Amino acid sequence: LNIIYVNSCRLWWFLYIFMFILGNMTSSAESGRPNVLFLVIDDLRPALGCYDYPKIFSPNIDKLASFSMKFENAHIQQAVCGPSRTSFLTSRRPDTTRLYDFGSYWRTHAGNYTSLPQHFKENGYFTYSIGKVFHPDEGICSNYNDDFPLSWSLPACHPPTQKYKMKQVCPGPDGKLHMNLLCPVNVSTQPEHSLPDIQSAGHAVEMIRKFSNNKSQPFFLAVGFHKPHIPYKFPEQYLDLYPISEIDLAPNPFIPKELPPVAFSPYTQMRIREDVKSLNLSFPFGPIPYDFQRKIRQHYYSSVTYMDSMVGKVLQQLEQSGFADNTIITLIGDHGRWSLGEHGDWCKYENFEVTTRVPMLVHVPGMTDVNKGKKAKFQYIDVFNEKPRKSVKKGPHLNVLVEAVDLFPTLAELAQLPVPPKCPESPFKVKFCTEGASFAQLIEYSSGIPWKSAVFSQYPRPSDYPQQNTDLPSLKDIRIMGYTMRTHHYRYTAWVSFNPVKFFANFSEVHARELYLRDSDPLEIYNVANLKEYSNLVSKLHTRLAKGWRHEVFDFQ
Numbered sequence: 042l043n044i045i046y047v048n049s050c051r052l053w054w055f056l057y058i059f060m061f062i063l064g065n066m067t068s069s070a071e072s073g074r075p076n077v078l079f080l081v082i083d084d085l086r087p088a089l090g091c092y093d094y095p096k097i098f099s100p101n102i103d104k105l106a107s108f109s110m111k112f113e114n115a116h117i118q119q120a121v122c123g124p125s126r127t128s129f130l131t132s133r134r135p136d137t138t139r140l141y142d143f144g145s146y147w148r149t150h151a152g153n154y155t156s157l158p159q160h161f162k163e164n165g166y167f168t169y170s171i172g173k174v175f176h177p178d179e180g181i182c183s184n185y186n187d188d189f190p191l192s193w194s195l196p197a198c199h200p201p202t203q204k205y206k207m208k209q210v211c212p213g214p215d216g217k218l219h220m221n222l223l224c225p226v227n228v229s230t231q232p233e234h235s236l237p238d239i240q241s242a243g244h245a246v247e248m249i250r251k252f253s254n255n256k257s258q259p260f261f262l263a264v265g266f267h268k269p270h271i272p273y274k275f276p277e278q279y280l281d282l283y284p285i286s287e288i289d290l291a292p293n294p295f296i297p298k299e300l301p302p303v304a305f306s307p308y309t310q311m312r313i314r315e316d317v318k319s320l321n322l323s324f325p326f327g328p329i330p331y332d333f334q335r336k337i338r339q340h341y342y343s344s345v346t347y348m349d350s351m352v353g354k355v356l357q358q359l360e361q362s363g364f365a366d367n368t369i370i371t372l373i374g375d376h377g378r379w380s381l382g383e384h385g386d387w388c389k390y391e392n393f394e395v396t397t398r399v400p401m402l403v404h405v406p407g408m409t410d411v412n413k414g415k416k417a418k419f420q421y422i423d424v425f426n427e428k429p430r431k432s433v434k435k436g437p438h439l440n441v442l443v444e445a446v447d448l449f450p451t452l453a454e455l456a457q458l459p460v461p462p463k464c465p466e467s468p469f470k471v472k473f474c475t476e477g478a479s480f481a482q483l484i485e486y487s488s489g490i491p492w493k494s495a496v497f498s499q500y501p502r503p504s505d506y507p508q509q510n511t512d513l514p515s516l517k518d519i520r521i522m523g524y525t526m527r528t529h530h531y532r533y534t535a536w537v538s539f540n541p542v543k544f545f546a547n548f549s550e551v552h553a554r555e556l557y558l559r560d561s562d563p564l565e566i567y568n569v570a571n572l573k574e575y576s577n578l579v580s581k582l583h584t585r586l587a588k589g590w591r592h593e594v595f596d597f598q
């Protein structure tokens with residue numbers, strides 16, 4: 042079904058013009074409303090220059106960051122695409138969307154919740170989706186149509202070349218094509234002579250140009266980039282920026298002794314790739330040889346820089362079309378960051394800091410860009426022509442703990458639309474409410490605003506010991522839910538019994554616990570949950586985790 046949309050992207054655009062000609066568009070738009078550019082990056086952890094990852098070249102996103110509020114402690118609610126996206130696009134947590142896998146559509150399965158783009162659409166915005174915004178691949182999570190027409194003014198557009206994701210298109214040393222994990226390519230030899238993110242950026246540029254011909258209706262444009270999600274398929278010249286001799290291993294590339302097996306993800310999605318298969322890794326724990334670990338990190342970094350260039354093209358068009366000073370821009374990593382060998386682990390599907398923490402930037406014209414001076418904010422920076430700068434110019438940033446579910450109410454407040462109220466205890470019948478909170482005032486005032494001091498995420502498991510479906514269990518197979526809470530000083534995780542028919546988590550039946558003292562152990566290596574001296578702390582944190590986000594007291598931070 043996606044294919045139909047793919048080939049029709051242009052057609053829909055003509056339809057859009059046609060609707061104008063017929064005068065059929067609702068003209069509820071008030072002039073002076075800000076536009077929104079909503080950027081979602083698949084599998085991006087804060088591996089960016091602006092997040093103190095100096096080895097990574099991301100000059101275009103760093104530029105955006107220098108004119109944005111940068112959240113140092115933003116966390117998603119479940120470390121895998123579909124559940125995380127449905128969660129932040131509805132501002133409900135996985136226990137309310139009841140989506141922990143890829144198997145259901147929230148409106149029919151849990152409740153008919155208003156989505157973020159739907160809210161903007163219902164308030165007069167032209168809303169449009171390019172690339173991976175809702176989780177489209179498996180279809181049903183967003184009703185096989187990216188929730189059109191409720192969320193979008195036109196059907197969502199997907200880059201046609203995404204269909205080669207699982208195809209043999211990567212040249213190997215044997216001169217043949219493979220379905221590899223590591224896949225630098227000569228773009229002109231690829232099917233359709235292009236790659237998904239090149240196509241998405243191109244279409245976004247085209248749309249922004251068209252928007253500039255009609256400024257009477259504000260737009261909400263969502264663009265979802267596919268890289269740095271696996272496979273690492275990107276234009277090969279980006280690899281030259283990262284000589285393998287300069288690539289390091291994760292600082293903690295081993296499985297911690299005290300780690301309960303339920304916490305470990307056996308990275309099955311990676312193992313199905315031909316180049317990984319040929320390593321004959323042992324299941325479930327591996328390990329992956331160090332030289333291949335370096336290569337994975339090198340290819341991840343290259344994919345990040347390639348994606349950064351695509352983001353740069355979109356931002357440049359925003360500037361050229363005269364939208365840089367009336368467009369709110371958010372950029373978020375879609376979900377749990379990718380482990381790059383930390384804890385001897387790879388992929389997402391976990392409850393560690395590396396898998397729940399994401400980059401989050403919010404650009405609000407007139408608020409976060411006050412130091413912009415006279416020059417254009419968003420000129421494209423070509424990493425191959427300009428030597429990437431070692432030190433990145435810093436913009437405003439905040440250390441408070443925020444969550445992806447906070448984005449919806451925040452964007453509503455920033456655009457002066459109705460802000461969804463806090464959801465009641467039983468939220469299933471309520472269309473318009475939030476399980477997050479607006480941080481718009483934190484952006485405006487930076488401090489002096491009461492705010493939460495804990496954030497919550499979760500991940501399901503089918504069993505205590507890793508097995509083939511551990512990374513992505515279907516709802517019916519879930520037996521354990523790992524709930525995790527990050528406070529300023531601790532990460533506490535409890536893996537508790539879960540009934541997938543009644544959606545009931547039994548916090549009295551604990552399979553395993555993890556406690557990390559973040560001040561002394563930021564890499565989360567030493568699980569101290571079972572040490573006697575921490576038993577009081579563990580029981581206090583357990584009670585707080587079981588009560589959940591709803592009962593958190595907002596305090597001056």
Ligand SMILES: *[C@@H]1O[C@H](CO)[C@@H](O)[C@H](O)[C@H]1NC(C)=O
Nearest residue numbers: 148149152153154155191472
């Ligand atoms: C959800 O609500 C919308 C109106 O907001 C309605 O058009 C749609 O049919 C409803 N969907 C379901 C599954 O109830």
Ligand SMILES: *[C@@H]1O[C@H](CO)[C@@H](O)[C@H](O)[C@H]1NC(C)=O
Nearest residue numbers: 226227228229230231277278
């Ligand atoms: C990429 O492929 C094209 C077409 O086969 C070829 O002309 C070009 O030289 C290749 N580029 C590189 C850098 O190998």
Ligand SMILES: *[C@@H]1O[C@H](CO)[C@@H](O)[C@H](O)[C@H]1NC(C)=O
Nearest residue numbers: 061066067068070255257258
């Ligand atoms: C611009 O959009 C408005 C509705 O948002 C419509 O009434 C108007 O005709 C459009 N103008 C052009 C030139 O397309």
Ligand SMILES: *[C@@H]1O[C@H](CO)[C@@H](O)[C@H](O)[C@H]1NC(C)=O
Nearest residue numbers: 316317318319320321322330
């Ligand atoms: C993996 O196993 C195959 C078949 O047993 C063997 O041919 C190959 O050399 C092994 N590869 C490695 C890296 O050990």
Ligand SMILES: *[C@@H]1O[C@H](CO)[C@@H](O)[C@H](O)[C@H]1NC(C)=O
Nearest residue numbers: 538545546547548549550551
């Ligand atoms: C929760 O687990 C406890 C301990 O195993 C058990 O006694 C209790 O019946 C369970 N509660 C429910 C509602 O299943």
